[in-house]
Amino acid sequence: MSNRPARPSAAPTLKDLARLAGVSPITASRALHRPELVAEATRTRVAQAVEQSGYVPNSLAGGLTSRQTRLVAAIVPSMGHSLFSDMLDALITSLAAERYETTLGISRYDPAHEETWLAAMLSRRPEGVVLTGTEHTARARRLLLNADIPVVELWDYTPHPLDVIIGFSQEDAGRAAFRHLAACGYQRPAILRSDDSRAHRRAQGFLRAAAETGAPEPVQIVFPEDSPQTGRGRDAFSALRAQAPQADAVFCSSDALAQGVLAQAHALGLQVPRQMGVLGFGDQALAVDCIPALSSVKVDGAYIGRLGAAALIARMRGENVTAAQDVGFEVIARASTRAAAGRP
Amino acid sequence: MSNRPARPSAAPTLKDLARLAGVSPITASRALHRPELVAEATRTRVAQAVEQSGYVPNSLAGGLTSRQTRLVAAIVPSMGHSLFSDMLDALITSLAAERYETTLGISRYDPAHEETWLAAMLSRRPEGVVLTGTEHTARARRLLLNADIPVVELWDYTPHPLDVIIGFSQEDAGRAAFRHLAACGYQRPAILRSDDSRAHRRAQGFLRAAAETGAPEPVQIVFPEDSPQTGRGRDAFSALRAQAPQADAVFCSSDALAQGVLAQAHALGLQVPRQMGVLGFGDQALAVDCIPALSSVKVDGAYIGRLGAAALIARMRGENVTAAQDVGFEVIARASTRAAAGRP
DNA sequence: CTGTTAGCGCATTCAG
DNA sequence: CTGAATGCGCTAACAG
Numbered sequence: 001m002s003n004r005p006a007r008p009s010a011a012p013t014l015k016d017l018a019r020l021a022g023v024s025p026i027t028a029s030r031a032l033h034r035p036e037l038v039a040e041a042t043r044t045r046v047a048q049a050v051e052q053s054g055y056v057p058n059s060l061a062g063g064l065t066s067r068q069t070r071l072v073a074a075i076v077p078s079m080g081h082s083l084f085s086d087m088l089d090a091l092i093t094s095l096a097a098e099r100y101e102t103t104l105g106i107s108r109y110d111p112a113h114e115e116t117w118l119a120a121m122l123s124r125r126p127e128g129v130v131l132t133g134t135e136h137t138a139r140a141r142r143l144l145l146n147a148d149i150p151v152v153e154l155w156d157y158t159p160h161p162l163d164v165i166i167g168f169s170q171e172d173a174g175r176a177a178f179r180h181l182a183a184c185g186y187q188r189p190a191i192l193r194s195d196d197s198r199a200h201r202r203a204q205g206f207l208r209a210a211a212e213t214g215a216p217e218p219v220q221i222v223f224p225e226d227s228p229q230t231g232r233g234r235d236a237f238s239a240l241r242a243q244a245p246q247a248d249a250v251f252c253s254s255d256a257l258a259q260g261v262l263a264q265a266h267a268l269g270l271q272v273p274r275q276m277g278v279l280g281f282g283d284q285a286l287a288v289d290c291i292p293a294l295s296s297v298k299v300d301g302a303y304i305g306r307l308g309a310a311a312l313i314a315r316m317r318g319e320n321v322t323a324a325q326d327v328g329f330e331v332i333a334r335a336s337t338r339a340a341a342g343r344p
Numbered sequence: 345m346s347n348r349p350a351r352p353s354a355a356p357t358l359k360d361l362a363r364l365a366g367v368s369p370i371t372a373s374r375a376l377h378r379p380e381l382v383a384e385a386t387r388t389r390v391a392q393a394v395e396q397s398g399y400v401p402n403s404l405a406g407g408l409t410s411r412q413t414r415l416v417a418a419i420v421p422s423m424g425h426s427l428f429s430d431m432l433d434a435l436i437t438s439l440a441a442e443r444y445e446t447t448l449g450i451s452r453y454d455p456a457h458e459e460t461w462l463a464a465m466l467s468r469r470p471e472g473v474v475l476t477g478t479e480h481t482a483r484a485r486r487l488l489l490n491a492d493i494p495v496v497e498l499w500d501y502t503p504h505p506l507d508v509i510i511g512f513s514q515e516d517a518g519r520a521a522f523r524h525l526a527a528c529g530y531q532r533p534a535i536l537r538s539d540d541s542r543a544h545r546r547a548q549g550f551l552r553a554a555a556e557t558g559a560p561e562p563v564q565i566v567f568p569e570d571s572p573q574t575g576r577g578r579d580a581f582s583a584l585r586a587q588a589p590q591a592d593a594v595f596c597s598s599d600a601l602a603q604g605v606l607a608q609a610h611a612l613g614l615q616v617p618r619q620m621g622v623l624g625f626g627d628q629a630l631a632v633d634c635i636p637a638l639s640s641v642k643v644d645g646a647y648i649g650r651l652g653a654a655a656l657i658a659r660m661r662g663e664n665v666t667a668a669q670d671v672g673f674e675v676i677a678r679a680s681t682r683a684a685a686g687r688p
Numbered sequence: 689c690t691g692t693t694a695g696c697g698c699a700t701t702c703a704g
Numbered sequence: 705c706t707g708a709a710t711g712c713g714c715t716a717a718c719a720g
Contacts, residue, residue: 011490011491013696013698015698024706024708026699026706026708027707029698030706038705038706042705056463056487056490057467057697057698060405060408060413060696061404061408062467064404064405064697064711064713065697065700065712066698066712067712071447078433080429080433082424082429085429086423088448089450093450096449101449103445103448104436104446104447105436106437120443122400123400123406124415125404143398146355146398147355357712358715359713369713369715370715371689371691382689401714402714404714405696407696408697408698409695410696410714411696
């Protein structure tokens with residue numbers, strides 16, 4: 001029951017370490033952090049002392065003096081979305097390679113949460129911040145400005161970022177999605193999406209493209225942002241069939257959602273893509289490979305994570321980098337066009 | 345090009361804040377952290393001073409004195425696996441609700457990486473640590489013991505954990521998987537798995553169960569741990585067909601993998617589950633709902649994350665909690681048994 | 689309810 | 705190559 005024996009402890013400090021090694025604290029410190037400035041013999045004795053005492057540096061104290069924390073703060077709306085988890089994997093790994101550690105927040109798509117998280121995080125004096133999107137509260141912006149540290153915004157694009165931005169235009173992605181479906185011969189494409197601001201803006205682009213073509217206004221089914229995607233595909237698609245039986249294609253706000261729709265379409269006996277087009281969004285390209293009926297607006301989460309890390313690292317080193325980068329997206333069509341399906 | 349105008353800066357400290365509010369630093373500190381100890385009027389003036397000066401506390405300094413960092417260190421093998429990302433979402437969210445922040449590491453299934461990460465992390469003086477599995481280097485164990493902070497191990501089970509453990513027996517899960525497939529009438533089930541230690545041990549349980557039944561030894565296809573799962577299902581299944589054409593069912597090490605296998609089976613014209621049984625592993629139960637042919641050994645990542653957070657929080661508060669908890673798993677059979685598929 | 693004193697553990701000066 | 709002095713910004717422990 002008692003999980004851990006009470007220890008008298010008092011973790012050894014640099015002073016203890018130095019005494020054990022028979023040197024001054026500062027020499028011990030140097031032996032640890034800048035070994036090239038210390039004689040071989042001294043270094044060895046310090047190393048032995050570390051071994052003996054089990055010394056672990058206290059980076060709170062270190063950071064307080066040196067003003068270097070090697071900490072990065074990053075926030076995403078959720079981790080359920082594979083785009084974000086893949087991005088984070090790449091981001092964290094890339095940062096770790098440069099000896100930066102990452103503290104993570106989850107905003108639930110709510111700028112107010114982001115603000116709260118940010119206020120708490122900044123007290124740890126991170127050397128850089130990674131945000132999702134461009135929507136931030138006024139106070140969040142002010143905090144970041146005052147903090148005077150590099151900021152990278154991901155997943156979206158604006159010519160006027162807080163600092164560095166890496167992403168793409170959601171509107172353009174939505175327009176491209178519509179044009180793709182239209183080119184495939186679908187007449188009444190619909191939208192199935194979660195209720196978050198980027199999906200919303202993709203939908204705007206989609207609707208606008210439809211309007212420009214003179215096509216009838218696409219039906220939209222919207223559901224809460226954070227619901228499990230694949231499962232949601234089932235009922236969302238059923239809802240769509242009930243509400244808009246004439247719809248002959250669906251633009252989904254995620255690949256997982258699209259897979260759910262695909263499965264449900266099969267269950268309803270609809271032939272995809274001949275009777276129903278399904279277009280996803282995300283980076284599950286390999287998943288797409290497995291399911292030839294599915295196309296996708298492709299964005300690469302890991303790529304964005306790597307780019308974000310690289311930009312942040314450069315900025316943290318004091319280098320200037322291009323402030324804005326539209327990394328774009330790509331519309332992937334497998335054997336999924338109605339036209340292709342039509343030709344035997 | 346220049347990303348940020350040079351600021352004279354020098355962030356205001358508590359002393360500055362106190363001066364501005366016309367109180368002593370300690371009173372300002374209390375107004376911020378223990379407002380109930382401070383007169384209403386004073387509190388207001390401090391709040392105004394915060395507003396004016398844009399003061400942000402420095403928790404490095406605070407933590408150095410108070411020995412409280414409200415920091416938790418957590419590590420997972422990767423983020424690509426939805427089990428881990430869902431767990432992390434729940435873990436981080438639960439911890440944030442108690443004002444703990446989480447720093448994240450990624451081990452790539454390598455205990456040596458874990459050790460390196462841990463050594464770096466401990467210098468930040470986290471108040472608790474969350475690890476994946478029970479496999480740690482000797483030095484990692486020593487570091488944790490010396491650090492003398494609560495540790496929670498997740499996803500696995502042993503009666504002799506480092507501190508608290510929350511998970512289940514991989515061997516048992518593997519045995520259950522075999523028994524399930526056998527009960528469904530499959531004669532030659534095979535294993536498709538990634539090369540990580542937990543999947544390995546599930547496979548061991550599977551093989552042992554087969555041996556006990558006197559069944560022929562199941563074929564195993566093993567691939568590198570971190571490859572994209574769904575896509576991998578395609579070639580892995582093809583490899584299986586080539587290598588063991590007699591196999592009539594597959595136990596996959598993840599749900600994503602199983603979905604890939606399912607898609608490929610369809611592509612090869614195999615009827616699932618009549619001609620080929622497919623059994624996954626994970627918590628994509630809703631995904632499973634969409635694909636009636638797929639069953640799964642179900643474990644709930646978010647649940648494990650919540651339990652882990654709760655246990656860690658309790659321990660960080662100095663409470664004793666049950667050191668070991670086998671949260672189990674569940675074998676879900678949809679309309680996926682061969683028997684059920686046989687009966688029209 | 690408020691203030692004083694002291695020191696957390698370390699790295700940055702500047703000297704040798 | 706090594707050391708001494710000093711302070712980073714804050715809070716604990718007392719005192720009023």
